[in-house]
Amino acid sequence: MTDSLTSDAEVVALRTRLQAASWRHVVVLTGAGISVASGLPTYRGPGGLWTRPDLEEVPDAGLLARDVSRVWSLFGPLREQVRTAAPNAAHLALARWEGRCGGSFTLLTQNVDGLHSRAGSREVVELHGSLRRTRCTNARCTLAPFEDSAAHMRAPVCPTCGEPLRPDITLFDEPLPVDAEWKAKHALRECDLFLAVGTSGTVSPASNFVRGAKYAGARTLLVNLTPMRPRHPDFDVELLGHAEHILPLLLGEG
Incomplete structure (x- = not known):
């Protein structure tokens, strides 16, 4: 059964127990909820990107496949938000941890x-890619993904092969990047402490x-x-609150 913690005192008590242990293989999974305090929207929560009427x-x-420019028009405004967003206390706490x-x-x-x-984390596996990069839609093209913060509202053309460019992100019905999926599976096989932050936990394979x-x-x-509804039986403890408040407290900074 999952225990739910809601008070600062309960979080601090859990921190004490965690600090008393020696964790050899820590894995953290983060979702859109961790970036809300940075001014970015969630995907499925109230006002989320994919729940807009x-x-x-x-x-x-x-x-x-039908309209690359339409994909750009959906993500262009978000790319502008991402460009100006800054890491919040939750991102920084994880980097220091x-x-x-x-x-x-x-x-x-x-x-x-x-x-x-940007917060300083080093071992980051981007399961869904990065909106701060652009790549070619042509899988055989030799152009490597490159840093790009422009909020394109229609598809730019690849300078190498002439095909449309796309955001370097994983869309619905696309597989995860092979290297990201391999790193995730390898880390989970050895994991002895798993922390999920700001995610609904409903999107496969995460x-x-x-x-x-x-x-x-x-x-x-x-x-x-x-609270996650229905509760996930594989979580031991559920800490309820804003990530930017709980993580510094849980990880020894509050």
Whole structure:
């Protein structure tokens, strides 16, 4: 059964217990909720990108094949928000925790905002790519993904092959990048402490990560603003509140 913690005193007590243990392989999974305090929207929460009543098309592989410029028009405004956003206290707390961690540390993120790297995290696996990069739609093109913060409202043309360019992100119905999926699976096989932050835990394959960590024998924690419904049986503890408040407290900075 998952225990729910809501008070600062309970979080501090959990911190004391965690600090008394020696964790060799820490894995953190983050979702859109961790970046809300940086001014970025969630995907499925109230006011989320994919729950807007005016959203007529979901940015999936089919839309990319039909109309690359439409994909850009959906993500162009978000790219501008990402460009001006700054890491918040939750991102910074995780980066400092990684620096103090005595064993291996892997940060898996479903976010495409690049804020973990900007906060100083080193071992970041971007499961869904980065909105701060652009790549070619032609899989055979030799152009490597490149840094690009322009909020294109229609598809730019690849300078190498002439095909349309696209954001370097994973759309619905697209597989995860092979190297990102391999790193995630490898980290979870050895995990002894798993912390999920700001994620609904409903998007595959990330929805299976806590199950993989639990199978490896890990202690599993969830930090989220609202309770997960239905509760996930593989989480040991659920800490309810804003990530930018809870993480500094949980990780020894509050």
